[in-house]
Amino acid sequence: MKQHPIPQDITNYKFHLIGSMTLKQFAEVAVAAVLAFIIFKTNLIAIVKWPLIFFTVGLGAALAFVPIEERPLDHWIQTFFKNIYKPTKFFWKKASKIPDFFNYKISSVQSDFFAPNVNLNPARKQRINEYIKSIPEAEKVDEFDAGENQKISALLNQFNDVKVDQDQIKIEVKKQEKPNLQTRVRDLKAPQEELDNKKYSTNQIFGSVIGQNGQKESEVIIEIKDQSGESLRVIKSDEDGNFVANNPLKNGSYQVIAEKNDQKFPILQVELTGQILDPLVIKA
Incomplete structure (x- = not known):
């Protein structure tokens, strides 16, 4: 089984007297030395005295300097005696418990009605009266305004009673004339098949390529x-x-070699003599 380190107490600082000896270790060694000295001063026989002295000194040194599983020996001794006197048998006793919904009790409802405390002192009453008086009352309509309102409503009702004769309504529908469209045909000039050799210099090769369909071929x-x-x-x-x-x-x-896809063009032989050439025509 894999051993895991026990967490150490690093929060509590322990005072050291000499080197790594703490105050507790010094007290354990000192108590063991005092007990050994007391046993040495007794009148016990040597066969009993010296084993007791060695046992006391060894026990004090073991308590102070011999840890087991990174814990001091006094911890294991205390744990041993605690576990001896602890009970080793436990018995479970079933206890009857009544569910909470069976223990429900109706709480007493107070039927007394407590009226709110209203401060009705004279100053309070005066403020309430002033507030009531400050509320604007509905405006009263006099006879003149009432007559004017009746005349206006009667005039507006006359517009609702106007009847329109449908025979007097004439709807004129005009036919939209079609626009007069005229077509114009432009004369397109065919490309020149012959090139003007006056534009070129001497010993400059130029010309055109004609495909199998009799038209000039591009991308050749x-x-x-x-x-x-x-x-x-x-x-x-x-x-x-x-x-x-x-x-x-x-x-x-x-x-002069011409190539394009599957079309075959003849190879032309050109002789340059320092003069302007006639345009070449390569036909497939």
């Missing part, structure tokens, strides 16, 4: 390579299907 990737197969320019056709290489190239032969 055009790659320009030299004779060694090195890629020099990669451009893409615009919404109108046109493409332009931004920077002019050196004189020589070049390949």
Whole structure:
């Protein structure tokens, strides 16, 4: 079984005389020494005297310096004698108890009525009379006001008695005219299929791409390579299907390769000689 440490008393301070010896330990050792000295001075025979002296001194030292389970020996001795004289048998005796709702008693109700104490001295009466007089009375209507009120009510009742002839009420319904809407057709100019080569410089490659449906194709990737197969320019056709290489190239032969999805375009051979080229047309 696992041993658990017993909580120690750390709240009560114990005065120490010498080192870790408390006042209680010193008293136990001193009492044992005094008793041993008294036994030593008696006329008992040595075989009885010396065992008593050693027992007294040993008991005093054990009480002072030998704890058991972190508790002093005197605590265990006191606990031993207390438990010896305590009863070890307990008997349970059943006692009849009447439930509380059977012990209910009707409390006596006082039938005397005590009237509240009212202070009716003369000063109190005078204040009550002044308060009653200060309450405004209902205004009395004289004969003139009564006649005016009757005339006004009769005039208002005449408005309620007015009858309206339904035949005199005419409701005119006008038909809403439809707005005159005119449609206009604008002539849309078709995009130019041919590019003006005057806008471009010498050795600048430009042109347009036409797809299988005969219309110009946008988003077509055009790659320009030299004779060694090195890629020099990669451009893409615009919404109108046109493409332009931004920077002019050196004189020589070049390949123009177009690619888009599953469409196949022919590879064009272009020879640059330092002059303005005609626009290229790549057809699928």
